[in-house]
Amino acid sequence: MGKECPRCGKETMKEPIEHNAISNEDKKTYICSGCGVYENKMLWMITKNMHNKIPKFQKELQKKFREKLGID
Ligand SMILES: [Zn+2]
Numbered sequence: 001m002g003k004e005c006p007r008c009g010k011e012t013m014k015e016p017i018e019h020n021a022i023s024n025e026d027k028k029t030y031i032c033s034g035c036g037v038y039e040n041k042m043l044w045m046i047t048k049n050m051h052n053k054i055p056k057f058q059k060e061l062q063k064k065f066r067e068k069l070g071i072d
Contacts, residue, residue, distance in 0.1 A: 002014055002015065002032075003015075005020075005031050005032035005035055006029060006030075006031060006065065006068060007023065007031040007032070007035040007039075007061060007062075007065040008031075008032065008034070008035050008061060010032065012032035012033075012034060012035075013030070013032055014032075014033070017030050018030075020032055020033060020036070021033050021035065021036020021037070021039075022036070023035075023036070023039060023065070023069075024039050024040070024043060025039075025065065025066055025069055025071055026069050026071065029069060031065075035061075038058060039062070042054055042058065042062065
């Protein structure tokens with residue numbers, strides 16, 4: 001079991017920390033690879049004007065994560 005990911009809260013973090021993804025939010029916080037992929041996907045969807053296609057729970061995860069980082 002890895003450490004807890006600060007975005008999804010699951011124990012999905014790899015060792016060493018550099019093997020995880022860096023969040024687009026602050027460009028320095030490590031998050032699990034799954035979250036990294038999803039953050040990129042959300043950014044892409046936003047640029048394509050597809051906000052409404054992003055699952056609600058993913059939007060909420062991102063919102064809580066941003067609050068945790070002190071963004072907004
Ligand atoms: Zn995660």
